[in-house]
Amino acid sequence: MSTVETQPGSVGVVETRYVDLPDPVPLDCGRSLSGVVVAYETYGELSPARDNVILVCHALSGDAHAAGTSAAPVAASTRDGFAAEERDGSAPTGLGWWDGMIGPGKAFDTDAYYVVSTNLLGGCSGTTGPSSTDPATGTAYGADFPVVTVADMVRVERAFLDVLGIDRLAAVAGGSLGGMQALEWAVSYPDQVDSIVVIASTHALQPQGVAWNAIAREAIRADPDWQDGHYYGTGRRPDAGMGVARMVGHITYLSAPALDEKFHRRLQFADDLRYTITEPEFEVENYLRHQADSFVRRFDANTYLYISRALSYFDLARQYGEGSLEQALSGVSARTLLIAFSSDWLYPPAGSLEIQEALQALGKQVELHVIDAPYGHDCFLLEEARQTPLIRTFLTGSNP
Amino acid sequence: MSTVETQPGSVGVVETRYVDLPDPVPLDCGRSLSGVVVAYETYGELSPARDNVILVCHALSGDAHAAGTSAAPVAASTRDGFAAEERDGSAPTGLGWWDGMIGPGKAFDTDAYYVVSTNLLGGCSGTTGPSSTDPATGTAYGADFPVVTVADMVRVERAFLDVLGIDRLAAVAGGSLGGMQALEWAVSYPDQVDSIVVIASTHALQPQGVAWNAIAREAIRADPDWQDGHYYGTGRRPDAGMGVARMVGHITYLSAPALDEKFHRRLQFADDLRYTITEPEFEVENYLRHQADSFVRRFDANTYLYISRALSYFDLARQYGEGSLEQALSGVSARTLLIAFSSDWLYPPAGSLEIQEALQALGKQVELHVIDAPYGHDCFLLEEARQTPLIRTFLTGSNP
Structure with a gap:
C-alpha cells in the first residue's frame, strides 16, 4: 500500500x-x-x-x-x-x-x-x-x-x-x-x-427506521426502470425511484432544527412565488433534488435495496x-x-x-x-x- | 339537508x-x-x-x-x-x-x-x-x-x-x-x-415539513403513469408514486413510540425470515403497503400534488x-x-x-x-x- x-x-x-x-x-x-x-x-x-x-x-x-x-x-x-x-x-x-x-x-x-x-x-x-x-x-x-x-x-x-x-x-x-x-x-x-x-x-432499528427503509425500497421497486432488478446493460436505471429513496434518507439523517437553521423557509427566488407543483420553490426543495441527482450518479439502486434490507434485518x-x-x-x-x-x-x-x-x-x-x-x-x-x-x-x- | x-x-x-x-x-x-x-x-x-x-x-x-x-x-x-x-x-x-x-x-x-x-x-x-x-x-x-x-x-x-x-x-x-x-x-x-x-x-410549516411534502410530490411526479399530470382517461394512474407519497405521509403523522408500541419489530411470519428485498417482511412494512393500496383507490394523485403545494406555501x-x-x-x-x-x-x-x-x-x-x-x-x-x-x-x- x-x-x-x-x-x-x-x-x-x-x-x-x-x-x-x-x-x-x-x-x-x-x-x-x-x-x-x-x-x-x-x-x-x-x-x-x-x-x-x-x-x-x-x-x-x-x-x-x-x-x-x-x-x-x-x-x-x-x-x-x-x-x-x-x-x-x-x-x-x-x-x-x-x-x-x-x-x-x-x-x-x-x-x-x-x-x-x-x-x-x-x-x-x-x-x-x-x-x-x-x-x-x-x-x-x-x-x-x-x-x-x-x-x-x-x-x-x-x-x-x-x-x-x-x-x-x-x-x-x-x-x-x-x-x-x-x-x-x-x-x-x-x-x-x-x-x-x-x-x-x-x-x-426501531420500527420507524424499518418503515423508512421500506419506503426507500418501495420507491425503487415502483420505478419501471428498475425492471425487476435486471436493469444493467438496458440503458435504463431506476434513478427516479432511487432519487426519492435518497431524499427520504437524507431528511432522516438530519434533525428538524438543523434543517431549519440551514434553510429556514427561504424561497429560491426571494419572496416571489412561481406557483409550480413540479419545480423546486423553496431552497430546501432544491437542495433535496440536488442531493438526489448527485447520489444516483454514484450509487447503484440494487445495492441500496440490499443494504437497506440488511439494515432492517439486523x-x-x-x-x-x-x-x-x-x-x-x-x-x-x-x-x-x-x-x-x-x-x-x-x-x-x-x-x-x-x-x-x-x-x-x-x-x-x-x-x-x-x-x-x-x-x-x-x-x-x-x-x-x-x-x-x-x-x-x-x-x-x-x-x- | x-x-x-x-x-x-x-x-x-x-x-x-x-x-x-x-x-x-x-x-x-x-x-x-x-x-x-x-x-x-x-x-x-x-x-x-x-x-x-x-x-x-x-x-x-x-x-x-x-x-x-x-x-x-x-x-x-x-x-x-x-x-x-x-x-x-x-x-x-x-x-x-x-x-x-x-x-x-x-x-x-x-x-x-x-x-x-x-x-x-x-x-x-x-x-x-x-x-x-x-x-x-x-x-x-x-x-x-x-x-x-x-x-x-x-x-x-x-x-x-x-x-x-x-x-x-x-x-x-x-x-x-x-x-x-x-x-x-x-x-x-x-x-x-x-x-x-x-x-x-x-x-x-417548518422546513422539514416542506421537505416531506416535496418528497411526496417527487414520488408522484417521477411515476411515468403520472404523464405530466394528464393521466385521466388513459387507463393508467400514478398509483405507485402516490403509494410511496402516502407511505411517507403516514409515517410523519405517527410518532416513533406509537409505531413501536403498535408493531415492535414483529415479523409477518413469526421469527422466520424469508430473505426478500421486495416483499413485506415486518408487520410495519405490510401495514404501510396496505395503507398505500387503500389510499390510492380513493384519492387522486393530482389533488395530492396541489394540496401538498398549498400546505407548503402557507x-x-x-x-x-x-x-x-x-x-x-x-x-x-x-x-x-x-x-x-x-x-x-x-x-x-x-x-x-x-x-x-x-x-x-x-x-x-x-x-x-x-x-x-x-x-x-x-x-x-x-x-x-x-x-x-x-x-x-x-x-x-x-x-x-
Missing part, C-alpha cells in the same frame, strides 16, 4: 485494491457466494506482531475509500461492472468519507494503527454485489443476488482478513450500519476482537438471544465504546443505552457518551472534533 | 350536496376559475338569525363528509369526473372523518350549531379540482389546473357560504391544513369570524406581515383556541406557541392547550375525548 503524505494529518494519496476470496462464502439465507471480490484500502503500517489492526466499516452509502485522497480510479473499472458501465464515475474519488477521523494524530491514529477499510458485501464500489457479474451466468446478478445480512458482511470481512494474514483486530469501528458490523464482530468473533467503537448505531436479540439482548451479548469479550448524538432521531441514544445496560449487567467493559449536538444522525460524520478525544482515550486503553 | 338519527350522538345518515358558484373565483396565482362546484354537507339546524354556523375544514386527504353515515353516493358520480371514472369508489362512504367530534352533545354540538363542511378547492371528492372538467376544453384539467393556495381555498369557502346566505361564522375549525384554513379565515375575513379552533396546525408572516407573524395577525378579531399535541413532530407545539405569543402580544383573546398524547400528528383525529371539553367550553364562551 503506497501512501504519499500530502498534508499534515492526511494519509496522503491512496489506492483502492482488490482481493479475491479463495473460498465460497456461506450466507444466512442458505445460499453461498463464490468468487467474492473485496475492495479495500489500508492506512498506516502493520506492526510486526500484526496486533495493531483497526477495521473501519462504512454505512449505507459509503465505500472502501475512508481516508486520504484517491489515486486515479483504474482498478475499479476493470473489476466492477457497475463502476465501469453504469456509473458516470467509477472508483471512489476525492477525500475519504471519514478522512477527519483517520490519519496521523487523528482519532484512528495511523502512526500507531494499521487501519483497514473495505467496501461491504452487496456494495457497488468494488466488492461483490448485485451489479457484479455472476460467474454462473456471465451476466450481472441483479435481483438474483442473494439477500445478505450484516452477519454475512462480517463473514466476508473475516475471510478477507484471512487473506491478508490478519487474525486479531485491535478494534472494529463504524457509524450507523458500520456500528452494526462492529457489534456483529464482537458477537460472532469474540476471541478475535479487542474492542469495538459503535457510533450512532443500534442493536436493532437484530442482535433475535439473531443470538432468543429475544434477549443481554443473552445475545453474553459472549462478548471486546471492550465497547458507544457514542450517540442527542439529536439523532433515526438511531436515537436510547438504542445505545440499551446496549450499555445489557453489557453492564453482564459485567463487561463498556462506556457510552451521548454528545449533545444538533445535526441528527449525520453527526457521526460531522462531529469529528468531539469524538476524537473519546476514541483516542478509549483505544489507548486497549493498546497502551 | 335530511338527517336521520341512527344512534345516540350521531347526526345520522347524511348526503353530500353540491353548489355551483355563480362567479369566477380570483386566485393568488393571477388566474381565475369559472364554474367552480363545491361539495358540502351540513349537520344540525341553521338558526333563524343565521348566527350559529360552524365551518369545519378538512386536512390533506379529507372530504366534505365530516360526520354521520353517507347516503348512497349518487350525486358525486355525476359531478366529479375522477369519482365517476377514475376511482373504484366515488363519493365518501362510511362514517365521517370527524364523526367523533360533530353531533348532538359532541365537541361541535349539532343541537346548538349548524355545522357546515366542504371539500376544499383542488379536492377530488366533489369540489372542483384537477380531476374536474375544464369548461374551456371539455376535458379534465390535469396539471393545467391552476396552482392554488390556502387563501384560495378560503376564498371559495366564502363564496360558497354566500350562496347559502350565510354571512357570519360562529367558528371556523380544523386540524392540520384545516387549522391553516381557520387561521386564514381569521386574517382574511376578520369581521365575519367570531372564533377559530386551530388544532395540530401552524402558521407556516405562511401567514410572508403573506400578510412582511415576515412578521405579529403584523400578519394584527387585524384578527376572532377569539382563538389552539390545541397541539406533545408527540406531533410534523406540526410541533412550538408553532402553536408562536401563534399564541403573537396574539397575546397584540392583546387578542387566545388560549393554547398542549395535550400530552403519544400518537403524533394523528392525535387530532384520535384524541377526541380530551379535545371535546376544551372545544365545548371555548365555544360556549363565544356563543353563550
Whole structure:
C-alpha cells in the first residue's frame, strides 16, 4: 500500500485494491457466494506482531475509500461492472468519507494503527454485489443476488482478513450500519476482537427506521426502470425511484432544527412565488433534488435495496438471544465504546443505552457518551472534533 | 339537508350536496376559475338569525363528509369526473372523518350549531379540482389546473357560504391544513369570524415539513403513469408514486413510540425470515403497503400534488406581515383556541406557541392547550375525548 503524505494529518494519496476470496462464502439465507471480490484500502503500517489492526466499516452509502485522497480510479473499472458501465464515475474519488477521523494524530491514529477499510458485501464500489457479474451466468446478478445480512458482511470481512494474514483486530469501528458490523464482530468473533467503537448505531432499528427503509425500497421497486432488478446493460436505471429513496434518507439523517437553521423557509427566488407543483420553490426543495441527482450518479439502486434490507434485518436479540439482548451479548469479550448524538432521531441514544445496560449487567467493559449536538444522525460524520478525544482515550486503553 | 338519527350522538345518515358558484373565483396565482362546484354537507339546524354556523375544514386527504353515515353516493358520480371514472369508489362512504367530534352533545354540538363542511378547492371528492372538467376544453384539467393556495381555498369557502346566505361564522375549525384554513379565515375575513379552533396546525410549516411534502410530490411526479399530470382517461394512474407519497405521509403523522408500541419489530411470519428485498417482511412494512393500496383507490394523485403545494406555501408572516407573524395577525378579531399535541413532530407545539405569543402580544383573546398524547400528528383525529371539553367550553364562551 503506497501512501504519499500530502498534508499534515492526511494519509496522503491512496489506492483502492482488490482481493479475491479463495473460498465460497456461506450466507444466512442458505445460499453461498463464490468468487467474492473485496475492495479495500489500508492506512498506516502493520506492526510486526500484526496486533495493531483497526477495521473501519462504512454505512449505507459509503465505500472502501475512508481516508486520504484517491489515486486515479483504474482498478475499479476493470473489476466492477457497475463502476465501469453504469456509473458516470467509477472508483471512489476525492477525500475519504471519514478522512477527519483517520490519519496521523487523528482519532484512528495511523502512526500507531494499521487501519483497514473495505467496501461491504452487496456494495457497488468494488466488492461483490448485485451489479457484479455472476460467474454462473456471465451476466450481472441483479435481483438474483442473494439477500445478505450484516452477519454475512462480517463473514466476508473475516475471510478477507484471512487473506491478508490478519487474525486479531485491535478494534472494529463504524457509524450507523458500520456500528452494526462492529457489534456483529464482537458477537460472532469474540476471541478475535479487542474492542469495538459503535457510533450512532443500534442493536436493532426501531420500527420507524424499518418503515423508512421500506419506503426507500418501495420507491425503487415502483420505478419501471428498475425492471425487476435486471436493469444493467438496458440503458435504463431506476434513478427516479432511487432519487426519492435518497431524499427520504437524507431528511432522516438530519434533525428538524438543523434543517431549519440551514434553510429556514427561504424561497429560491426571494419572496416571489412561481406557483409550480413540479419545480423546486423553496431552497430546501432544491437542495433535496440536488442531493438526489448527485447520489444516483454514484450509487447503484440494487445495492441500496440490499443494504437497506440488511439494515432492517439486523437484530442482535433475535439473531443470538432468543429475544434477549443481554443473552445475545453474553459472549462478548471486546471492550465497547458507544457514542450517540442527542439529536439523532433515526438511531436515537436510547438504542445505545440499551446496549450499555445489557453489557453492564453482564459485567463487561463498556462506556457510552451521548454528545449533545444538533445535526441528527449525520453527526457521526460531522462531529469529528468531539469524538476524537473519546476514541483516542478509549483505544489507548486497549493498546497502551 | 335530511338527517336521520341512527344512534345516540350521531347526526345520522347524511348526503353530500353540491353548489355551483355563480362567479369566477380570483386566485393568488393571477388566474381565475369559472364554474367552480363545491361539495358540502351540513349537520344540525341553521338558526333563524343565521348566527350559529360552524365551518369545519378538512386536512390533506379529507372530504366534505365530516360526520354521520353517507347516503348512497349518487350525486358525486355525476359531478366529479375522477369519482365517476377514475376511482373504484366515488363519493365518501362510511362514517365521517370527524364523526367523533360533530353531533348532538359532541365537541361541535349539532343541537346548538349548524355545522357546515366542504371539500376544499383542488379536492377530488366533489369540489372542483384537477380531476374536474375544464369548461374551456371539455376535458379534465390535469396539471393545467391552476396552482392554488390556502387563501384560495378560503376564498371559495366564502363564496360558497354566500350562496347559502350565510354571512357570519360562529367558528371556523380544523386540524392540520384545516387549522391553516381557520387561521386564514381569521386574517382574511376578520369581521365575519367570531372564533377559530386551530388544532395540530401552524402558521407556516417548518422546513422539514416542506421537505416531506416535496418528497411526496417527487414520488408522484417521477411515476411515468403520472404523464405530466394528464393521466385521466388513459387507463393508467400514478398509483405507485402516490403509494410511496402516502407511505411517507403516514409515517410523519405517527410518532416513533406509537409505531413501536403498535408493531415492535414483529415479523409477518413469526421469527422466520424469508430473505426478500421486495416483499413485506415486518408487520410495519405490510401495514404501510396496505395503507398505500387503500389510499390510492380513493384519492387522486393530482389533488395530492396541489394540496401538498398549498400546505407548503402557507405562511401567514410572508403573506400578510412582511415576515412578521405579529403584523400578519394584527387585524384578527376572532377569539382563538389552539390545541397541539406533545408527540406531533410534523406540526410541533412550538408553532402553536408562536401563534399564541403573537396574539397575546397584540392583546387578542387566545388560549393554547398542549395535550400530552403519544400518537403524533394523528392525535387530532384520535384524541377526541380530551379535545371535546376544551372545544365545548371555548365555544360556549363565544356563543353563550
